[in-house]
Amino acid sequence: MSGLLAGLDIGGSKVQAVAVERGGGAAGSGRSQVVEEVRLATALGADGVVRTAQRALAGLAERLGARPPELFAGVGIGVPGLVDPERGVVVQAVNLGLGAGELDLARRLRETWDLPIVLENDVNAGALGAADHLGLGEQDVAYLSIGTGIAAGILLAGQLRRGPHLAAGEIGHVPVDPAGPVCACGQHGCLEAVASGSAIAARWPQLDGRFPSAGGGGPGPAGALFAAAAAGDPEAVAVRDEVAVYLAAGVRMLALTVDVDLVILGGGVAEVGEPLRAAVADQLRGQAVGSAFLRGLDLAGRLRLAPAGTPVAAIGAALLAQPLP
Numbered sequence: 001m002s003g004l005l006a007g008l009d010i011g012g013s014k015v016q017a018v019a020v021e022r023g024g025g026a027a028g029s030g031r032s033q034v035v036e037e038v039r040l041a042t043a044l045g046a047d048g049v050v051r052t053a054q055r056a057l058a059g060l061a062e063r064l065g066a067r068p069p070e071l072f073a074g075v076g077i078g079v080p081g082l083v084d085p086e087r088g089v090v091v092q093a094v095n096l097g098l099g100a101g102e103l104d105l106a107r108r109l110r111e112t113w114d115l116p117i118v119l120e121n122d123v124n125a126g127a128l129g130a131a132d133h134l135g136l137g138e139q140d141v142a143y144l145s146i147g148t149g150i151a152a153g154i155l156l157a158g159q160l161r162r163g164p165h166l167a168a169g170e171i172g173h174v175p176v177d178p179a180g181p182v183c184a185c186g187q188h189g190c191l192e193a194v195a196s197g198s199a200i201a202a203r204w205p206q207l208d209g210r211f212p213s214a215g216g217g218g219p220g221p222a223g224a225l226f227a228a229a230a231a232g233d234p235e236a237v238a239v240r241d242e243v244a245v246y247l248a249a250g251v252r253m254l255a256l257t258v259d260v261d262l263v264i265l266g267g268g269v270a271e272v273g274e275p276l277r278a279a280v281a282d283q284l285r286g287q288a289v290g291s292a293f294l295r296g297l298d299l300a301g302r303l304r305l306a307p308a309g310t311p312v313a314a315i316g317a318a319l320l321a322q323p324l325p
């Protein structure tokens with residue numbers, strides 16, 4: 001068996017799979033190195049998800065010229081939803097069409113290959129992958145994923161904070177506008193309902209189709225919104241700034257709750273890149289003008305972007321599969 005780890009990020013439309021060599025990055029960086037990568041469309045439903053994971057692992061292994069059990073010391077899988085890492089079970093994942101029942105994904109995959117398999121929430125996996133890729137060591141980090149929904153993965157001294165109810169970092173469901181729209185969770189004006197990729201798409205519909213959705217490899221409606229705002233469209237500027245105010249509130253919540261060193265902006269909306277970071281940083285600076293307390297915390301200076309075009313959730317999932325020494 002080689003020392004490679006496999007990581008899968010199973011999303012509602014596609015799966016990203018990577019084979020990772022631990023500590024194989026630039027000399028002395030200690031970071032992991034992606035040695036092979038496969039992308040597939042996700043088949044939905046319990047059987048579809050199992051089959052998709054099998055195909056992704058088999059595809060990676062085939063490119064590397066061996067069978068999965070001969071290649072991989074462990075397999076990590078990131079899933080969008082509620083995951084019980086202890087039991088290796090997906091408790092709930094609406095976007096994967098699993099319905100009401102749990103999916104015993106680790107056991108189902110082990111029926112085919114005798115491999116250590118770990119499951120993790122995809123945002124938590126993204127936090128680990130982004131921190132590894134950025135070389136953050138054991139700094140305290142929050143990874144704010146802004147995609148179809150909003151959630152954060154929190155790393156304290158390099159360890160994931162999941163919480164006893166697996167709800168740590170679920171700040172997408174903290175209401176930030178009591179008069180805001182009803183959220184999928186039943187509350188009003190959640191952060192997710194006013195600042196996620198879905199919320200942006202509702203407020204800034206893409207009529208010209210110039211910015212493919214995040215699933216298609218582009219920043220989607222958020223890209224269209226930021227481009228229009230940069231071109232001076234006053235309506236776009238207003239929507240962009242309002243979204244940035246809400247995202248700044250999310251960053252402030254994270255920083256004031258756990259005092260992380262860095263907040264990393266990730267997810268499909270963060271593919272907008274520097275203009276997104278700059279817009280949120282501007283709002284944080286503006287909010288600090290009248291507050292010596294906030295100025296002293298320099299929240300704007302703690303913002304980072306997730307590495308562009310890097311499958312951080314798949315990498316993080318692979319790192320979680322590392323066998324204990």
Ligand SMILES: [Zn+2]
Nearest residue numbers: 173183185190
């Ligand atoms: Zn909500």
